[in-house]
Amino acid sequence: MTATTGLSAAPGSGRRHPTPRPGFAHLARLSDDTGLFEHARHAIVRREHGYCTDDVARGLVVTSREPDPTPEVLGLAERYLAFLTHAQDTRGAFHNRLGHDRRWADEPGLGDWWGRALWGLGTAAARSPAPWIREEALVAFSRGATRRAPTPHAMAFAGLGAVEVLRRHPAHADAAALLGDAASTIGTPGSDPRWPWPQPRLTYANAALAEVVIAASQLRHDGPPLGDGLRMLTWLRDVQLRDGHLSVVPADGWAGGAPRPRHDQQPIEVAAFADACATAATVTGDPAWEAGVRQAVGWFRGDNDVGTRMWDPATGGGYDGLTAHGPNLNQGAESTLALISTLQHARRWS
Numbered sequence: 001m002t003a004t005t006g007l008s009a010a011p012g013s014g015r016r017h018p019t020p021r022p023g024f025a026h027l028a029r030l031s032d033d034t035g036l037f038e039h040a041r042h043a044i045v046r047r048e049h050g051y052c053t054d055d056v057a058r059g060l061v062v063t064s065r066e067p068d069p070t071p072e073v074l075g076l077a078e079r080y081l082a083f084l085t086h087a088q089d090t091r092g093a094f095h096n097r098l099g100h101d102r103r104w105a106d107e108p109g110l111g112d113w114w115g116r117a118l119w120g121l122g123t124a125a126a127r128s129p130a131p132w133i134r135e136e137a138l139v140a141f142s143r144g145a146t147r148r149a150p151t152p153h154a155m156a157f158a159g160l161g162a163v164e165v166l167r168r169h170p171a172h173a174d175a176a177a178l179l180g181d182a183a184s185t186i187g188t189p190g191s192d193p194r195w196p197w198p199q200p201r202l203t204y205a206n207a208a209l210a211e212v213v214i215a216a217s218q219l220r221h222d223g224p225p226l227g228d229g230l231r232m233l234t235w236l237r238d239v240q241l242r243d244g245h246l247s248v249v250p251a252d253g254w255a256g257g258a259p260r261p262r263h264d265q266q267p268i269e270v271a272a273f274a275d276a277c278a279t280a281a282t283v284t285g286d287p288a289w290e291a292g293v294r295q296a297v298g299w300f301r302g303d304n305d306v307g308t309r310m311w312d313p314a315t316g317g318g319y320d321g322l323t324a325h326g327p328n329l330n331q332g333a334e335s336t337l338a339l340i341s342t343l344q345h346a347r348r349w350s
Contacts, residue, residue, distance in 0.1 A: 019301055022066075022343040024073050026317035026336050027059065031076055034102065035083040039332045043315040050099040053113040055333040056083045060120030060137075062340045064127045074130060081124060081133055084117050085140050092144040110149040115157030118144050122161025122175070126168040141165060145174040148181060152199065152209060155182040159212040160275075166219045176220060183216035183224050189231050195256040196235050203253045205268055207236055207276035214276070218283055226283070233276055237292055245303040246270065246295045251321065262305060265322040267338035270299045274342040297346045300339055311339050 030037050035051040036059045063069065063077035087095045093108035094117045124137035141161060149155050159182030162175040186209045187198035213229030240248050248269035250261050277292030300310045308326050310319045317331025318339030
């Protein structure tokens, strides 16, 4: 059953909550010596649901982004890296689901989890302060970067890993080829100003697609025009603003020509938007994109359609979704990682 609360401010009330600092206490609560558990009931981990590569990879992204990690955060990064190298087969594909009994429930594949694994590995290879983590992550990334997935989202996530590697290793040929193929798979914006998105439907982590196109325009000499990615992100920002606050496309998505749904909104959508706006701000120097990061932070603080905070200050966990009646109070891995990721940008632009 979805857990909600009626203790929220009315939409448009202007009620604000303090911006928290990125904290890893709840992430540590969800982790053990194997990896990161996927689900929680409120703040209590649900071990019976096991682990998934998707979340462990996102965990490696946020722990690797910390400029001066504590020993605890560095230890989490090592565990997440060990999980991903165990999940990877000799041809670069990845298992996704590991039971609490430490048995894989699937065969290695090239779904979204492959893309997110490369994103995590690429981020660790580029940003970790620990040389042994950077070296091992680059080996695993390089093995996976020779593969290709058929879907735009999987390629977009892998492309974000390639972006990280290229910023530290500009001559990495496999990363450059992967980024170019990711941008090509995503496609170019259409000519209809009412729906310029390359696909006929917005689904999840939509801003990641625009971010890859923006980054590829800078890191590939034959990459797409910068204007393509900025046009995608500008339109996505505009359709997700409501009365000055962020109102992201919900879990069921949105097809062109259909009514715009409002609920249930997912934190992953907000985190992807923050990432893309941060990249756009860095590439263009345009302060308008810094406002996008602040709007993403604001969504967690309570500047959203329901006017309620989307994190638990007692645990540091992120709530699993925003319904018409308030937050889903469960604090699983995906939502907590989305909170941490967004707040990491708040250090610079909140």
